[in-house]
Amino acid sequence: NAGVTQTPKFRVLKTGQSMTLLCAQDMNHEYMYWYRQDPGMGLRLIHYSVGEGTTAKGEVPDGYNVSRLKKQNFLLGLESAAPSQTSVYFCASSRNLYEQYFGPGTRLTVT
Amino acid sequence: DAKTTQPPSMDCAEGRAANLPCNHSTISGNEYVYWYRQIHSQGPQYIIHGLKNNETNEMASLIITEDRKSSTLILPHATLRDTAVYYCIVPNYGGSQGNLIFGKGTKLSVKP
Numbered sequence: 497n498a499g500v501t502q503t504p505k506f507r508v509l510k511t512g513q514s515m516t517l518l519c520a521q522d523m524n525h526e527y528m529y530w531y532r533q534d535p536g537m538g539l540r541l542i543h544y545s546v547g548e549g550t551t552a553k554g555e556v557p558d559g560y561n562v563s564r565l566k567k568q569n570f571l572l573g574l575e576s577a578a579p580s581q582t583s584v585y586f587c588a589s590s591r592n593l594y595e596q597y598f599g600p601g602t603r604l605t606v607t
Numbered sequence: 608d609a610k611t612t613q614p615p616s617m618d619c620a621e622g623r624a625a626n627l628p629c630n631h632s633t634i635s636g637n638e639y640v641y642w643y644r645q646i647h648s649q650g651p652q653y654i655i656h657g658l659k660n661n662e663t664n665e666m667a668s669l670i671i672t673e674d675r676k677s678s679t680l681i682l683p684h685a686t687l688r689d690t691a692v693y694y695c696i697v698p699n700y701g702g703s704q705g706n707l708i709f710g711k712g713t714k715l716s717v718k719p
Contacts, residue, residue, distance in 0.1 A: 500650075527705055538709035539651070554706060586650045593705035594641055594698045598650030 498522050500599035502587050508605045509577045517572040517602050519587030525597075527590045528570040529554070530562060532583040533601075539586060545570055577606045611695045616714045619689075625682040627713050629695030632676040640671060641698065642680050643709070644691040651694070651709065654680065685717045 503518040519528065526547050531539040531554075541554030543562040551562045559581060561573045570589075574581060582605050588596040612630040619625040631640060641656040655662055655669045657678070662669045668681040682689055694712040698705075 529705060538711075539707065541706040544705060588650070590705065594639070594696075594707060595653055595656065596651075596705065596707060597653060601648075601650050 500587055500589055500597050502585075502599040502602050504602060505600065506603045508607065509574075510607055511578060513577050514573070514575050515577065515604075516574075517585055517587075517604075519570045519572070519589075519599060520568055521570075521587075521589040521597070522568065523589060523591070523597065524567070525589035525591050526567075527593065527596075528564065529588045529590075529596065530560070530570065530572045531586045531588065532556065532581075533586060534583050542572065542585075577604075579606045582606045611697055611710060613693070613695055613710070613713045615711065616716070618716050618718060619682075619685045621687060621717055621719050622684055625685040625689065625715055625717070627680040627682075627693050627695075627715065628677065629679070630677045631695070631697050634675050634697050636675075638697050638699075640669070640678050641696045641707075642667070642669065643694045643696065643707070644689075645694070645709075645712075646688075646691040651707075654693075685715075687717050687719065689715065690717045691715060 500521045529544040530542040533539045540556045545551050545564040548567040563571045585602045587599040590596040642654040643651045645651045657669045671678045692712040
């Protein structure tokens with residue numbers, strides 16, 4: 497099992513550019529999540545999904561969109577990147593709500 | 608989420624047991640205690656969870672007091688690779704989103 501994988505690992509964007517972060521899991525989990533972690537701070541939930549074809553807003557959804565077309569994939573999109581979105585992005589998946597398995601993270605810098 | 612209180616940092620000698628305490632005095636009867644850790648620059652890692660009975664898995668043991676107001680995570684034989692920030696979390700089951708609130712945790716330093 498690869499667990500939870502994230503693509504890409506690193507990315508530098510200019511302000512206004514767009515990109516999509518891909519999260520994939522091979523554990524057949526129903527729930528998937530996107531968090532962001534800023535330096536010295538805890539994780540904050542951006543969006544989550546309780547099953548294929550469903551998405552919902554978390555704590556800090558503004559500026560992001562998500563899609564869950566396949567059960568194993570959860571995509572996070574930035575339509576017009578801003579410097580405030582410089583962060584480390586973690587994807588997680590779970591069979592139940594709170595036993596979550598995290599990916600290695602994507603380090604995004606917006607200049 | 609029920610509030611949890613953890614010491615900001617602890618040291619442990621390699622090979623010794625690491626005992627990490629957590630206070631959760633406002634925990635409700637049906638709320639579980641979850642433990643995660645985050646090794647530097649990596650994603651958080653689920654360790655263990657429990658309700659009221661003591662729990663053990665391949666990574667750690669979780670001891671919950673009878674009144675459930677505190678718990679202790681035990682790493683029986685700490686190694687240098689156990690150096691990480693350890694988070695004690697009591698999720699609010701009234702929410703449906705699975706949002707884990709990571710506080711400041713305890714920074715465990717395992718020393719040779």
